[in-house]
Amino acid sequence: MNETIKTLLHHRSIRKFEDRPLTDQQIRTIIDCAQAASTSSYIQAYSIIGVKEKEKKRRLAELAGNQPYVETNGHLFIFCADLFRHELLAEMEGADITASLESAEKYMVAVIDAALAAQNAAIASESMGLGICYIGGLRNNVEEVAQVLSIPKRVIPLFAMTVGYPLHESSKKPRLPFEHVYHEEGYNEDKKELQAQLLEYNKTIQEYYLQRTGGERSDTWTGQMAAMLSKPTRMFMKEFVEKQGFQRR
Amino acid sequence: MNETIKTLLHHRSIRKFEDRPLTDQQIRTIIDCAQAASTSSYIQAYSIIGVKEKEKKRRLAELAGNQPYVETNGHLFIFCADLFRHELLAEMEGADITASLESAEKYMVAVIDAALAAQNAAIASESMGLGICYIGGLRNNVEEVAQVLSIPKRVIPLFAMTVGYPLHESSKKPRLPFEHVYHEEGYNEDKKELQAQLLEYNKTIQEYYLQRTGGERSDTWTGQMAAMLSKPTRMFMKEFVEKQGFQRR
Structure with a gap:
């Protein structure tokens, strides 16, 4: 390497x-x-x-x-x-x-x-x-x-x-599994397979947080993301981008 | 280095x-x-x-x-x-x-x-x-x-x-001058200064093309960019981005 x-x-x-x-x-x-x-x-x-x-x-x-x-x-x-x-x-x-x-x-x-x-x-x-x-x-x-x-x-x-x-x-926070991010020949849209990969990834993340916080925290990645994305933020961005003269047409 | x-x-x-x-x-x-x-x-x-x-x-x-x-x-x-x-x-x-x-x-x-x-x-x-x-x-x-x-x-x-x-x-194509791309403390909006930097950069680019093409080509950067940007391309992108579910609000 x-x-x-x-x-x-x-x-x-x-x-x-x-x-x-x-x-x-x-x-x-x-x-x-x-x-x-x-x-x-x-x-x-x-x-x-x-x-x-x-x-x-x-x-x-x-x-x-x-x-x-x-x-x-x-x-x-x-x-x-x-x-x-x-x-x-x-x-x-x-x-x-x-x-x-x-x-x-x-x-x-x-x-x-x-x-x-x-x-x-x-x-x-x-x-x-x-x-x-x-x-x-x-x-x-x-x-x-x-x-x-x-x-x-x-x-x-x-x-x-x-x-x-x-x-x-x-x-270093563990990343999504290789197979989940890297698709071969075309996008793998198989919902079941992707969700199974996410559940597997959740285990890795829980272990990571448990270890790092001495057992205090055990978030999953899907839980974290769902919580974060449930609260839309910076919803002024479209207006700002357009006001600056971008993305108008 | x-x-x-x-x-x-x-x-x-x-x-x-x-x-x-x-x-x-x-x-x-x-x-x-x-x-x-x-x-x-x-x-x-x-x-x-x-x-x-x-x-x-x-x-x-x-x-x-x-x-x-x-x-x-x-x-x-x-x-x-x-x-x-x-x-x-x-x-x-x-x-x-x-x-x-x-x-x-x-x-x-x-x-x-x-x-x-x-x-x-x-x-x-x-x-x-x-x-x-x-x-x-x-x-x-x-x-x-x-x-x-x-x-x-x-x-x-x-x-x-x-x-x-x-x-x-x-x-390696010469990049815009350091001073033109890197601003200190705030964006330098001084039109005259920025345009003077572009004219100076044009000389670098002309020399680069002359050398590379044995005298056949002597484009300027501003000329190249003006020609390219005068013809809008991929004007379907806004619709595509929105169709894919992005940048809608």
């Missing part, structure tokens, strides 16, 4: 960091790696915002649901779907590209582009001995986050990533 | 592969790495379909716009946003989760989850000396692709990835 695969398989989210900033060189390497990811038809439809200012990080931590590691870390990155530069270049080239910019297709492309770049940033960070955590909580108050970061139309802040020197080890 | 960062920075798309299948062990490692990626609140909202059957690959290559490397490679993976298993678990748990499943928020989550997993698969493959290419062209005929792969409601085939033993070296 090579070092890169070891790094990939060793991933776990880190939620407590030293209060020790990354160097400019570290930040540069992380961004260079992010930019090296594939991009759909060379469109490069994302931007990354780095935040160092203490007060701004504190405010973002608050908006993300009071997660202290959004404030205290080595660096805070915000990954954005971005078609703003394409609007600017259309102006330079005298082209009308509004239909493309507003299409569901290009929204998909921009979200995927941003996520591929982010995952490269995550792997680069981890390969340097740093820890990371994705922060979807940034979307709890996406309007306010957009204001704090001066985000214009044609840009959507998708998630943040905290990077820094880990202050704890954390355990 | 560690080996992982070297792998990340060395990425380039490969569009010609040996007709030599990956081993089951290689496929397993690639999927294990994909699954090790972060997932939003443990939701694991994606699936991966692997295709080996020659005839099916030929058909998918055709649907993706006659790209021969979709047919001839080591393995073909299709990455899907997937909330189908969540629908099944809701049934098992007696929960009503339709609002969540149909929300713009969960569509975003599923697309990001799938992309993070895919990028881990890409990096794992490249670290093993294999080449990869993302295939967005799969969306050219997304309805037919969904049929060929028996994809149910609550699942969207986002893109494919060909993996295999490279039959060529390819050059």
Whole structure:
């Protein structure tokens, strides 16, 4: 097993960091790696915002649901779907590209582009001995986050990533069974088989929680998911996405 | 520079592969790495379909716009946003989760989850000396692709990835300037500055094409993008996404 695969398989989210900033060189390497990811038809439809200012990080931590590691870390990155530069270049080239910019297709492309770049940033960070955590909580108050970061139309802040020197080890949560996630030749729609796999997986998860909490917690994955998904969250997202000029047609 | 960062920075798309299948062990490692990626609140909202059957690959290559490397490679993976298993678990748990499943928020989550997993698969493959290419062209005929792969409601085939033993070296396309993609403390909306950066970038790109084509081609990036985005493509995507049960509210 090579070092890169070891790094990939060793991933776990880190939620407590030293209060020790990354160097400019570290930040540069992380961004260079992010930019090296594939991009759909060379469109490069994302931007990354780095935040160092203490007060701004504190405010973002608050908006993300009071997660202290959004404030205290080595660096805070915000990954954005971005078609703003394409609007600017259309102006330079005298082209009308509004239909493309507003299409569901290009929204998909921009979200995927941003996520591929982010995952490269995550792997680069981890390969340097740093820890990371994705922060979807940034979307709890996406309007306010957009204001704090001066985000214009044609840009959507998708998630943040905290990077820094880990202050704890954390355990790796078992993933869904290989056979459940990986389908051969076509999607396996066999409800009975899939549900049986989920029940089997539940046992793994219960054991994981029992061990980790010394017997206090024994959630199943299906139970956790059903509880979470029963309470729809961030139901303002459709309006926000459209207001930013995406996914309109 | 560690080996992982070297792998990340060395990425380039490969569009010609040996007709030599990956081993089951290689496929397993690639999927294990994909699954090790972060997932939003443990939701694991994606699936991966692997295709080996020659005839099916030929058909998918055709649907993706006659790209021969979709047919001839080591393995073909299709990455899907997937909330189908969540629908099944809701049934098992007696929960009503339709609002969540149909929300713009969960569509975003599923697309990001799938992309993070895919990028881990890409990096794992490249670290093993294999080449990869993302295939967005799969969306050219997304309805037919969904049929060929028996994809149910609550699942969207986002893109494919060909993996295999490279039959060529390819050059790395220069990315947008660091300062253009990476913003400090907030989004830099300064139109003049951003457009000046794009003009500077155009020179880099022109030089790149001139060198690569022995003087035959001298596109600019803004010219390329304006031409591409002037012709909206895959305008059926909004309808397809909604039909699959995503992004409805």
